[in-house]
Amino acid sequence: MTAIDSMYLLLTTAAVFSLQAGFLLSITGVTRAHHAIALFLKTFATAGIGVIAFFAIGYGLAFGPSAHGVFGTPHFSLRLAFPESQLPRILFLLSVFLLVPVIPLGAMAGRIRFPIHLAYAAFAFLLIVPLSFKWVWGSAIDPLAAGWLQKWGFLDRSGAAVVHVVAGAMALAASLVAGPRLGKYGADRKPRAMPGHHLPLSGIGMFLLIGGWPFFLGGFEPSFSAAHSAQLALVAILAACGGFFGALIPAWFATRKFDAPFALNGILAGLVVVCACPESLGGWRPLLVGMGAGALVFGGILFIEMVARIDDPAGAISVHGIVGAFGALLPGILHPGAGLLRGGGFHQILIQAAGTAVLALFAFASMWAFLRLLKALFGIRARPVEELRGLDLSEHGMEAYSGFQIFDQH
Amino acid sequence: MTAIDSMYLLLTTAAVFSLQAGFLLSITGVTRAHHAIALFLKTFATAGIGVIAFFAIGYGLAFGPSAHGVFGTPHFSLRLAFPESQLPRILFLLSVFLLVPVIPLGAMAGRIRFPIHLAYAAFAFLLIVPLSFKWVWGSAIDPLAAGWLQKWGFLDRSGAAVVHVVAGAMALAASLVAGPRLGKYGADRKPRAMPGHHLPLSGIGMFLLIGGWPFFLGGFEPSFSAAHSAQLALVAILAACGGFFGALIPAWFATRKFDAPFALNGILAGLVVVCACPESLGGWRPLLVGMGAGALVFGGILFIEMVARIDDPAGAISVHGIVGAFGALLPGILHPGAGLLRGGGFHQILIQAAGTAVLALFAFASMWAFLRLLKALFGIRARPVEELRGLDLSEHGMEAYSGFQIFDQH
Amino acid sequence: MTAIDSMYLLLTTAAVFSLQAGFLLSITGVTRAHHAIALFLKTFATAGIGVIAFFAIGYGLAFGPSAHGVFGTPHFSLRLAFPESQLPRILFLLSVFLLVPVIPLGAMAGRIRFPIHLAYAAFAFLLIVPLSFKWVWGSAIDPLAAGWLQKWGFLDRSGAAVVHVVAGAMALAASLVAGPRLGKYGADRKPRAMPGHHLPLSGIGMFLLIGGWPFFLGGFEPSFSAAHSAQLALVAILAACGGFFGALIPAWFATRKFDAPFALNGILAGLVVVCACPESLGGWRPLLVGMGAGALVFGGILFIEMVARIDDPAGAISVHGIVGAFGALLPGILHPGAGLLRGGGFHQILIQAAGTAVLALFAFASMWAFLRLLKALFGIRARPVEELRGLDLSEHGMEAYSGFQIFDQH
Amino acid sequence: MKMITAYIQPEKLDDVKRELFLVDVRKMSVTNAHGCGQQGGYTENYRGVMQEVRLLKKIRLDVAVNDHFVQATVDAIIRGARTGNIGDGKIFVMPIEQCYRIRTGEQGGDAIG
Amino acid sequence: MKMITAYIQPEKLDDVKRELFLVDVRKMSVTNAHGCGQQGGYTENYRGVMQEVRLLKKIRLDVAVNDHFVQATVDAIIRGARTGNIGDGKIFVMPIEQCYRIRTGEQGGDAIG
């Protein structure tokens, strides 16, 4: 690696770290004020646990030598003795690693107790995240340590499946086990709207996500190439545009309002959908794919909320799970030489579908089982009166906006 | 371009993208809470339209081949097939392109309907922005494609006129056609204060602007030079300091208060004023010029509000239009060899004045005509009761700060 | 310096500038709403004064030639004529310079008048900051201009003492001279809680601090080394994790709540404590040291508030002063070859203790005397009714959150 | 002396104040409130989800006046607040037994105006 | 006609509203308030600092009803708000002399309901 390669990696790492803030702000803004502190502290705690877990075990599990490609050996990571030249890349991988369990906060907001969240994060960092990284990105550091999905030919360059589907599946599991927020569904089983308390905060979060995404895509480059980086930025920008309009327009037809949360979800959907194969989306394709993702997230959110009756306050299941899965199929359609539309037949798309399903099932099932266990042993939700007064007061002993008069009828 | 040149361009591009957020937050904070969503969504929509317009037509109009220098031919941009090596620079130019119609939001806040804003942005992106770019920066990609003002000798390195005067002129046109916000002027034609709802948000926006500006100036460098970049950063910093005190001090004498919005406008004025020729402002000059700009913006805002009786909620007309024009004259005064004080006589300053006037008139007249047309056809403002309840409720179906008790007497 | 070295310096400079925003937001969020504007404007004004002071005098005092190493000669800086190749490093040093008097705002919040703050900042920038820089970092530009503590062998790479202890000492002086906020201590001399008005703002600030810190550490490198930068980032990350848990856990035992402000203070304490010798903290050490710092800050804040009865709204005295001093001792313990645990005996730790004490005393005593003088001459606090209504209304003529209903019982 | 308490639409406050000034009622207190009146079972479409809107934003106005001012005050409020739509609001008149001006200690009808 | 003013715990508002709806009281006004009642000298631990908590968040409910509805309304509020803990709240009943519906100008008992 040249100096410029590693400087680029440092930049991408910083940018991916900032995505944590981006997700957190996006989620916080569209949920209620009385658990904003809880969301912040959970995010910081997730990162704290993740850093320790990564260096203690996760890094080895994910990127250590492994013949079978199911998990690596954590032998060397305990002493934090990495080859100096690889440290920048390792930090980049850490930044992606930390991101995964932050995303499901969008579905878990408002009701899960803090200590349970710590256990959730630890479980994700010790099992789900490192193994899914291993399976698809196992050779990121050591070329001989490839994972089994990778060997199969599963393609997922920047994590449509490894990051987003996995996060979406964990979000689904958590929301199912926790159940909806009090008051979300009436006696008639119809959803009640619970408007977000600070949309500008979500807007700021979205700026961070848009700004960081090109670097997120770029960090997976083997070395710095100006042309590639610029091309990846272009893909991200076009996809975000597509997602914006792809969600805004159907939302307008449905409600005759220009719906900001849907539009923001659409932007994010556009960014998510290009993650699997940004380099095979030339010309205007990212715009079209992004529009599809935007429309998908619009439908997905309504489906999850009204038909499936799952409470997903910030839409994490739809944006990351559903759209991520769509994105993970794209290499099977568009990858040059292998994709369906690029003369590759059905082979690749089947691999993509199977690999995505494997990752989704693994993440969902293990997280579901783990949370059921916690629920049986300790309960995972705050008591009703605590939830109604807000986790901030009950678990954190203060309010996010002390002194501000807030009247919230839910 | 070397790898380091293009990495610098990527950085400057990211920084200029962040200026969108900077302007948005600055504007949102000093206006009312009940149209904060509207401002955010309009900014995102502006960017979305701008990206599509740029790649579809705008890029060709602005930077495509052109013998006359009035507009370029958009022939190649439709397939998004750019020479790879130029993509970083093209993205940088895109980021500047997108910025222009965001700035007038500061004057348009609170009353213009969302669909009208979309039309406004499309018009700006298809006509005003690409043509003004062509005229002054036409040769940015293709040295043979210079614009007519450029050939004339008009100097505007980083857009004092092309970005700020043009944006200020559009802001003026929009505010005139739309008229003031309800309640801004009483029956006695005196202005009523309408205080901003979230000054810390404006402060954060200002940090983004200050932080991004050195890169904004630096992105126009042909290649990365550490000494130049640092020098440009120094100019920006000194000018911002000057602007801060230049506005704070007269405001204190006028009101005996240390007025934060004036001070923030002063900082921005300092940044704007050095755009035309940052490289000819050596030593302490940026500080002095910035102080002048700060004082100018103080006077300009009072003039616009109290004498001209134009409602410009965030001061866009003054900060960008008036101060931008002052900045655009500076090369005529200070450019080595050409400026009035540098042994160049009156030639250059006349060119600067004429070029600035051309750009201002072009932007003002075409936008004014277009908005008058829209007004005649559809009306451009929300209905009074919608405006009083806030665009967020009427057009976006929700509140920016749901649950927060807000009492606003205007 | 190669191009990449200076680009790295530019990045680190931008990052350190962003720390100003980080500190400001952290402080603003944990204090009351009615002086938020005051905090913002004071921060901007501090930077404005600092820039001018640096180029007028401070740079020369701190880094100009000096045989005795007590202060440099400011002869050349008045014309801003720096060797081009040094400008990037000079800007980096400026960014650190500006930071120091921002930090004490955390202890000064809510009661000190704006003009007094200007005088405070000017005094800090003209005396305290440049001299302490000279003593320890005097040779940063000119190898022959080393300071006297530096010649003694005092080690403080990134400012545990020069930045944080000095800032903490100024904070202590300011808080002592100003006295506590009205209502902070009851007639029974017991502290009353004055909860922060916007914890998400503090959370955002913390993201800026965490994100900028690796660059803060990195900027003191003589040239860009990918391995070093990554290693420094790793140290910062581990120390932040340690600080988080180090403060969260004792706070939980004390109150049975997961206390967000303590946790955030803990993160910052972790970052501060590694400043003196980040390069000698290998392996898991930063985590352990960070935990110690987190625990220290927990105890420090309680001590300052309840035992010493000093009103330090955001904990600046503890986080920067106490933890900074602990950090400044670390080279005496861990520096390879010199530290107590690295075979160096007691020599280095005595130097560290003495040097830290000198800096603390110098900063405390001179600031205390200066503020006492101002107090005697003009008074330094707002009148009680102004303080109760908030500095924003009384000094800045407006509210930070106009329209928002705020009810605050203190 | 009577306390006249009115719940009105927030955007009508300016109009109501103007009408009150015209009949020389210049003292009043205003509070944010939420109310349901005739719109009790009203529903609204929020993001495609039918939402039972229960409590709408209202402004509560308290005006204390001497007895002979009551009718003029009530009429002025009605003039300023009426649009003819549901949600226009409601006015309650309640007895006041005593009134004090804190600054001067004045009582009764002198203190109120 | 009577004005029934109740101060209740914020999280009991939904329950109180449900009980009121069951006895067909659908019109009301709600305001944020802060109160101290029996908890007057109560202290609380905030960040390790013992804090004298003086004013707790309450919801103020104003319901105007005709005289024969008073008892049912009071009982409904008590059913919805009571948990048996200190802080449950308090209800005051005050006389209303006149009531107007702004939209129609109706007065008295017709306007109130």
Next chain:
Amino acid sequence: MKMITAYIQPEKLDDVKRELFLVDVRKMSVTNAHGCGQQGGYTENYRGVMQEVRLLKKIRLDVAVNDHFVQATVDAIIRGARTGNIGDGKIFVMPIEQCYRIRTGEQGGDAIG
């Protein structure tokens, strides 16, 4: 029983509460309000723009007391709130017909205190 409603300057709340505690009145409710009284036509300089300030921030205090406590309560409020400046505030005394403590169901004079 009487309801004593006072509008005071926000920064005087602490003083008023202290005075009330001294006469053993410990139960009260507090609300944010905006008011204009004698300052009706007052104008203020905001950023160089002369601004007609119409509604200033006030605190509304509601204290329900038994009849023999009324005078002491009113006096305490006046002591705590008076500075002698315009804007000091106003106090209204209104009749309460009945009062209930939700927790116990107690009524009347027992419930109020």
